[in-house]
Amino acid sequence: MAYTSPSYISPGPGSSNQITLSLDVASDTSDITQSAAISIAGLQDITVNASNDVFTWSQLDSTAKKQVATTATNSISMNLVVDDALFFGTALSAAATGTAAEQGLMGFSRNKTLINFILKFVEGGSNQATADRYIKGVGYITGLAPTVSADSPVWVTPVTITVSGEYTVAAT
């Protein structure tokens, strides 16, 4: 069997393979197209969580428990450096009907706005990838907790996208 070299995904700051996350207002839970999205800047780390629940039972004919995966709880968590316009939006009192840029992350959270997201994993052409790879979905912004300290005088905040429904994996 021929050896195939691994194809690691290694996003780096400033590289063409840079990781990107864009958010837009979603009209419904199936709307994952973006027309006026905001791009999340200052990402420090990001984690894609796809946690399937498991139903477990026992059978008399088996000495081991049986299990089956059921529904998944999906979320994307990250930490980022707070950017004024990105966090507060361009219209401080924007309602859920406002654009993504107007609402910002704080507006999304306050208005409980249904948003869609597109997370680019890898740039096409790197290693064995032949197309850009994305994870898309819809959800809500939760878990904002901006913090600052005298030793680290820049606001940073965790952000969670609580995903409603399935992830969509796409390549373009």
Added chain:
Amino acid sequence: MRTEILDYINTLSLGGFLLSQEIPFEDNGDPLYLKNLKKIYVGIPEYSTEPLIRTFSSQDINSETTTIRVFFAADAKSLPTNYETLVTDLKAAKDIDTIANIYRREVSVETTFEADALVTQLEMRFTNIT
């Protein structure tokens, strides 16, 4: 930043010391503060930048430290009576509020002997976000 330091020192009661607007360059191999005892010189700022927070964006968030040194020398055999007071007052220059948006302010004082002169050097470091 050098201007703010000079302005602050100008407000101090310097006793027998004088403040020079010149930078402490060398004249025939001797720094000016050695040729002119009891004269205070303020150097020009030096800068160093290092990443503070790494992000996936193309630009990191950096901390930039501006270093300014203040020099003066005095006769070590008969140190001016206000020497200690002067050093204390000069150290307080790190806290002047005309230099704003600084999140870390540091100062260190170093003394050396050059022949019969006591050379005092204050190094002030102001760190901000860029």
